[in-house]
Amino acid sequence: MANHLLDEMVEALSSLPGIGRKSAFRISFHLLRLEQGMFNQFVRQLTDTKSRIQFCKRCGSYSETEVCDICTSDKRDSRIFCVVEQPEDIFFIENTREFQGKYHVLNGVISPLEGIGPRDLRIKELMERIEPEHVKEVLIATNPTLEGDATADYLANQLKPLSVSVTRIAYGITVGGSIELSDQYTLGRAIRSRLQL
Secondary structure: OOHHHHHHHHHHHHOOOOOOHHHHHHHHHHHHHOOHHHHHHHHHHHHHHHHHOEEOOOOOOEEOOOOOHHHHOOOOEEEEEEEEOOHHHHHHHHHHOOOOEEEEEOOOOOEHHHOEOHHHOOHHHHHHHHOOOOOOEEEEOOOOOHHHHHHHHHHHHHHHHHOOEEEEOOOOOOOOOOOOOOOHHHHHHHHHOOOOO
16 A cells, blocks of 8 residues: 555645544545546646635735725725734634624734734735725724734724724623633633623
8 A cells, every 4th residue: 555645645634724634534535536537626626716816905805806805895884994813714704794894804913922023914004094995993803812912902002093993802701601611811801801781
């Protein structure tokens, strides 16, 4: 059996997020069982899709065109921006159907340990959009991590002089979860993010 070739395939697949070695083995065996024509079509489809997707010149999201559908839509509230870490975050927010504004992708978070500072992110591009696009509110939807919080604080300080309302996604205990099973950090954030009833 061609173990070293299979290992190479498993190694490549397990480098994808969320794919462990066990899943990578299953996917590898499935791909090897495909007849050559179907396999070639699969690879062509991936290659074609990858080559046609680009980044929106305005918000930084994935797009098939120079400017994405959300940025060009007149049905979206252009006075509200949601700032996210990565383009894929937009997909998850859109699935909630709760946000009707426009987006801005930072392409990361401030992380001094990894040598990532504000200049490495798309913060300047965000600041340049605020006045021309008449933005009234910026909802910061970075992840609830130390880096995400530091980035949110930095953005809030940068946006204050522009007289823009800056909001942050709320944190809390998972719906259906319990206080007993929540970690100290999550519970603390839930208390600080409490809402008036």
